[in-house]
């Protein structure tokens with residue numbers, strides 16, 4: 525048995541490959557390296573560079589690795605703001621890519637897929653915390669592209685018996701505690717790495733996008749989860765499918781929300797730096813608050829997140845950014 529990790533050179537994918545290798549599992553990685561980093565992939569994993577929508581390439585990967593029985597799919601574009609400006613890029617890469625992938629998985633009779641979905645599929649939630657059974661009505665093309673992928677998998681299950689687990693993550697932050705792998709996006713758009721770049725003096729100040737949201741301090745509230753814990757959830761989901769369980773969807777979050785202002789405060793405490801910040805206009809596509817109920821993942825998958833403290837999460841991110849001021853280019 526072997527796991528194929530699509531997008532294994534990316535932020536969450538690389539942490540998952542690392543955890544799989546740690547557990548002694550056989551891992552094959554496919555990544556186009558458009559946004560991922562070769563240096564992020566654990567050396568013990570077998571690596572192929574290419575695009576999962578290239579069916580001949582994927583046929584070669586499956587033919588050369590007949591022991592693959594499960595796929596973990598991280599290989600999607602994931603920036604809300606970019607998706608508002610370039611929706612077709614998201615529907616093409618994310619949604620159409622899923623169709624191409626399922627076709628080839630079907631040809632090779634591979635029936636298990638664990639998929640990185642997102643809290644953005646819920647749109648503007650009616651209540652908090654969000655449950656898996658709540659309505660999914662995205663307010664940005666990124667969330668819509670992933671909801672479409674979930675629906676495509678549902679019908680593929682119905683027709684071909686391809687079993688899936690959709691993991692709907694909330695906001696991800698932090699790095700491997702030893703500082704060897706972490707977050708490196710170019711350009712960086714996410715709150716916590718930007719806050720830390722300000723702390724490092726790489727940016728003058730933080731812009732907080734909007735303070736007139738319907739939240740206690742007016743800034744967006746998000747639920748942060750560590751990639752180490754996300755990696756464990758993916759591995760548990762592979763086990764769940766290998767045991768012959770039915771397709772399912774799980775939220776992955778910490779069940780606690782922090783406002784953007786609270787994140788800046790926590791980062792000031794961790795780094796001891798001033799971190800100048802100003803209020804800027806809304807970015808577009810941001811729901812007021814997103815907080816997960818993760819009870820279902822805990823009960824059914826047996827998921828036990830270890831990083832349940834935001835300062836600890838920021839500390840691990842700070843260790844990575846401090847030791848890699850230029851990301852993987854420092855390796």
Ligand code: UDP
Pocket residue numbers: 604695713714715716718730731732733734744745746784807810
């Ligand atoms: N955000 C911000 N300034 C930035 C980057 C992000 O105020 O420079 C806000 C963003 O509007 C949202 C929150 O931080 O309210 C989290 O955004 P991020 O891009 O990190 O993750 P997303 O929620 O889009 O997945």
